[in-house]
Amino acid sequence: MARQRLTIATFGEIGYLSGPNDRVVARARYRDWDGKNRLVQATGDTRKQAERALKAKLADRSLFQPTVSDLSPDSPFPDLVTYWLEDLELEGRISKRTLQLYERNMQTLVLPVFEGLTLREIGVARCDHFLKQLAKQSYNRAKQARVVLRLALGLAVRHEVLPRNPMDHVSRMRRPASTPNALTPAEVNAVRAAIAYWEAGCSYSGPRPDGQLGAIIEVMLGTSARIGEVLAIRRRDIDVTRATPSIRISGTIVSHRGEPTTRQDHPKTAKSRRTVAIPSFTAEAVRRRLTRLEDTSLDALLFCSREGTPLTTNNVRRQLRHVLDLAGITGITPHMFRRTVATAINEQGGVELAAELLGHTDPKITIQHYIRRNEMVNPATAAMLDRVFSKDE
Structure with missing residues (x-):
């Protein structure tokens, strides 16, 4: 068969020539990913079949530079x-x-x-x-x-x-409307009472109480810290000798699969590293806990196992759930205390102060995820309406 040529804009010039067994060979110069022209060819029984086979081969060639991953669009x-x-x-x-x-x-x-x-x-x-x-x-x-x-x-x-x-x-996901759940002062005191009752041995079940759970709750209520951050507090992070006692939040507890639980030397975010002035009820719980610590080193954890190793967050959550179940209180998690503190500070001092206490970089996060909305409208509206619409005597 005589050589024929056909110009194809996508691939350049395709040439045809006879191959073995009277099959047709279609070939073209192809500019590859590295900028070099290479000869690519394919065969078929007819010129059309050879052309289709060549175009398919060219289409399958990667248009991109190969990577060390050996991945391609056809990789699983x-x-x-x-x-x-x-x-x-x-x-x-x-x-x-x-x-x-x-x-x-x-x-x-x-x-x-x-x-x-x-x-x-x-x-x-x-x-x-x-x-x-x-x-x-x-x-x-x-x-x-x-x-x-x-x-x-x-x-x-x-x-x-x-x-x-x-x-x-893809379409933007819409978060379902929800209201952050926080505890009322009465509910906080009910939790305190349930833990005190259990720690006093009045409702003995499971391991013997060591007095740490109640102190952990008081520290969470007094600092707004996450449970992992509370369990990472060391003796060196505590100052209860000054007129305004404080705790420095500077780490968290991490548990990696297959590895021992350890203290990480930084909290969740950079701004989460902060020093918090603590209220009197937290300072009292911390002082009591310090008197029970056998390890006098500055790096000793405030809350730890009998061997001095870090407590796991899962075990504390499990213990809290167990104690509250005994008291008939359900649905309370350690993180709820963080929302409770945010709600209280927002009502007393505003959202900016609440965000600062929680270590948030953006108050919007505090509003959206941590502050329970107060449904009570300012009662001043009642006096205003009385002045406008009161009935004539």
Whole structure:
């Protein structure tokens, strides 16, 4: 067969020539990812078949620079997940606890739906549908899934495996309306009474009370600190000798899977590191606890096991739930005390002071997640209406 030529704008000039067994060979020069022209060819029984085979081969060639990950648009999604988790660990920018949380959310929420797909099959519509279906079950689970899916696909875009991140175009998630739940002073005193009754041995059940649970609650109420931050307080962080006693919040307790529970030398965020003046009821509980500490070193934890090791946040939560269940009190978690403190300070001193005490960088976070709305309208409105609409005598 005589050589024929046909100009195709996308691929340049395609040439045809006879091949073995009278098959047609179509070939063209292709400008590859590195800027070099390479000869690509394909065969077919007819010129049209050879041309289609050549175009398919050219379309399958990567338009992007290859990466060390060996990922391509046709790679299975689980391969990207494995590479993404390894990349996060190598970067070292997030804590080990956050890394474990990402891995858990990916394994339990995303992979069951996406594990059979290749990367090129994951588009905007599929991601959007997935998040909406998950949000029907739980907004928080959908939010967690959105975070890890966006991060993993974002890595594929950065490494030029995908041209765009489909998560950039999914519908915005709408958080269900909710009101932060905080305790009233009466409810706080009921919790105190239940713990005191249990610690006095009047309702003995489980391990013998060591007097720490009640003091932990008083410190949370007096500092607004998270449970992990309270359990990380050391002797050196406490000053109860001055006229205004204080506690410095400078760390938190972390429990990594397969590793012993340890004290981390910084709290959740940079602004969370702060010194808090404590009320008299907290100072009293701290003084009592200090007298019971056998370890006199400055790095001794205020709350610890009998061996001096850190308490785990899960064990304290479990113990609090157990004690309150015995008293018929349900639905109270350690974090609720943080919201209770925020609500009280907001009512007494305003949201700016509440945000500062909680260590928030933005008061909007305090308002949205920590302050219980006061439904009582200012009673001054009643006097105003009386002046305007009172009945004539």
